[in-house]
Amino acid sequence: MAWIKTVPYAESTGRLRQLYDRVKGPGDNVDNILMAHSLRPHTLEGHMAIYKYVLHHSANRVPKWFLETIGVWVSLLNRCSYCVDHHFAGLRRLLGDDARAQAIRGALDTGRIEEAPLAPREHLALRYAERLTRDPAGVAREMVEELRRAGYEDGEILEINQVTAYFSYANRTVLGLGCTTDGDVLGLSPNNSDNPEDWSHK
Template sequence: MPYIEVIHPDEAEGRLRRIYDRVTGPGGQVDNVLQIHSLRPHTLEGHMALYKSVLHHPRNDLPKWFLEAIGVLVSLLNDCSYCARHHAAGMKRQMSGDTEKYEGCLEQLHRDHPGEPFSDAEQAALEYARKLTIAPGFVVVADLTPMREAGYGDGEIFEVNQVAAYFAYANRTVTGLGVHTEGEALGLFPPDGEEWRHG
């Protein structure tokens, strides 16, 4: 049960109804993390714009499954089971049925320092995301060096930063307001482009 009032899709009117129509997934599902914004619909629009930009934008260079993996790691570090479960399912869908790799990656995300099957560059990115999550005031330029040495350019580094930062926001929204996964299909996400509808 959320800690604040929520306007559910069947009760929504006006602007909120229009936004819900944009994000509704299969079976009429509007994820609880989105419904928690119902008292201030403009914040739902902001949330979706940020979410789409960092995780589901065609101009991002890093693979979507790996962006989801960063989200899972950050969510685990922040004790946000809602986001960890949703985005682990999303990571699995993005991996197109490679169950062995998915299971190996998920197992590694539960460790202090994830290793293989993540590549050296991915491991460096996960270490950066980890430090940014648990000690944000102590990140220094040297923390970016392993990613650069592994072949990431500043654009890819920025993508890692933005995903970790987005999940810090989303995790605190979820855990701070009692959002839960009860009754939700997990791992739904919108396509690339302007579409918000989850599928």
């Protein structure tokens, strides 16, 4: 599951058990990316707070399925199959159109994102995410102004930025600690967006 020691749900106690109870899915399942934090529960708490607020908050205006698309794209760029597998499953569920989801995935897999069945401004957002992931210092003001001209409000640009940044963090957590999807249930997420304190995976 990871290259470092992790504490499974059945062996957890104290603060770690409390946090596990907040994030667990069916059958007391805790995703391996979260279990990787088990020796330092405070970092699990920090990870979940930013994940919930960035990707699963009711105040977001960018559709959640497209935020998941950004996550899959960033994870592909970082070659993080763990996050690709998890979040593509979430994307498919949220989109509710398997053929379209597969077409999006095919375009992302090949890097030809303009071929994805997305709006032009969504293609632009993915290009911004690509530059931010591959060459953060190469992001220029003009790229943000392009997003604005394409119809994104500044708060939506912030959402795109934060989801891109979060996935680079998550990818490095997974890749740097050797997390696998063994035992995980793919596609679960804290879907109660109206309650930022509800972290349960359903």
